[in-house]
Amino acid sequence: EPEVTQTPSHQVTQMGQEVILRCVPISNHLYFYWYRQILGQKVEFLVSFYNNEISEKSEIFDDQFSVERPDGSNFTLKIRSTKLEDSAMYFCASRPGQGPLHFGNGTRLTVT
Amino acid sequence: QKEVEQNSGPLSVPEGAIASLNCTYSDRGSQSFFWYRQYSGKSPELIMFIYSNGDKEDGRFTAQLNKASQYVSLLIRDSQPSDSATYLCAVNRRVTGGGNKLTFGTGTQLKVEL
Numbered sequence: 365e366p367e368v369t370q371t372p373s374h375q376v377t378q379m380g381q382e383v384i385l386r387c388v389p390i391s392n393h394l395y396f397y398w399y400r401q402i403l404g405q406k407v408e409f410l411v412s413f414y415n416n417e418i419s420e421k422s423e424i425f426d427d428q429f430s431v432e433r434p435d436g437s438n439f440t441l442k443i444r445s446t447k448l449e450d451s452a453m454y455f456c457a458s459r460p461g462q463g464p465l466h467f468g469n470g471t472r473l474t475v476t
Numbered sequence: 477q478k479e480v481e482q483n484s485g486p487l488s489v490p491e492g493a494i495a496s497l498n499c500t501y502s503d504r505g506s507q508s509f510f511w512y513r514q515y516s517g518k519s520p521e522l523i524m525f526i527y528s529n530g531d532k533e534d535g536r537f538t539a540q541l542n543k544a545s546q547y548v549s550l551l552i553r554d555s556q557p558s559d560s561a562t563y564l565c566a567v568n569r570r571v572t573g574g575g576n577k578l579t580f581g582t583g584t585q586l587k588v589e590l
Contacts, residue, residue, distance in 0.1 A: 395575055395576060397578070399580075405582075406564075406580055406581070406582040406583060407514075407520060407564060407580040407583075408580075409577060409578070409579060409580075412571065412575045412576070412577055413575075414575035414576075419571055419572070419575025419577075420571040420572075420575060420577050453517075455519055455520075457578075459576070461576075462507065462508055462568060462576055463508075463525070464510055464522045464525050465510075465520075465522075465566075465578055466522075467519040467520050467521070468519060469518070469519050470518075470519050
C-alpha cells in the first residue's frame with residue numbers, strides 16, 4: 365500500500381539554524397499538509413497546500429516557515445531560523461480529496 | 477470555543493467492555509469527520525470516517541454523527557489492551573483556495589485494563 369514517507373526521522377539542530385524537513389506524499393494525492401505535535405500536546409495544523417500554492421496556514425506558520433513542492437514528488441517544510449519552541453514532531457500528510465489524511469511517520473525536530 | 481473538543485481523559489474501561497469516546501465541533505460547515513488512533517511517539521492512524529448523520533460500523537468500531545448537535549462519537553466494542561492509545565477526533569471543512577483543512581481535537585487517552 366502506498367505510504368507517505370518523511371526524512372529524516374530525527375533532526376537535531378542548534379537554535380538559529382535553518383532546517384528542511386522532507387516528505388514524499390502518495391503519488392496521486394492532490395492535497396498536502398504539515399502538522400506538528402509538541403510533546404504531550406495536540407496535533408496542530410500548520411499549512412495546507414493545493415494546486416501548487418498554500419491554501420491555508422495557521423498562526424503558527426509565520427514568516428520563519430515556508431513550504432515547497434519543487435519537483436512534483438517532494439514536499440518540504442523549511443524553518444529559517446529555528447527556536448527552542450520549534451522542537452516537536454512534524455507530520456506530513458496527504459489526501460486525494462476530502463477523504464482521510466494519510467500521515468507519514470513524522471520527523472522529530474530537536475532544537476538545542 | 478475550541479473548534480474541536482474532546483475530554484482528555486484518561487478513560488479507563490475493563491477488557492471486554494464498550495469504550496465510548498465523544499467529540500463536539502463548532503463549525504456547522506464541517507463536512508466530514510474522522511477518528512484517528514495515536515500510540516505514544518507514533519503518527520496518527522485512521523480508524524474510521526463518517527460523512528452522514530447516523531451510525532457507521534466497521535468491525536468492533538462504530539462512529540456516530542449528529543450534525544444538528546455538532547457531535548461525533550466512537551464506540552469500541554470488546555475493548556482490548558491493545559486499544560489503549562490516544563484517540564483523536566478530526567473535523568474537515570473546505571477552505572478558500574479550494575483546499576480542505578482537517579482540525580484535530582486534543583485527543584482522549586483510553587486505557588483498557590486487564
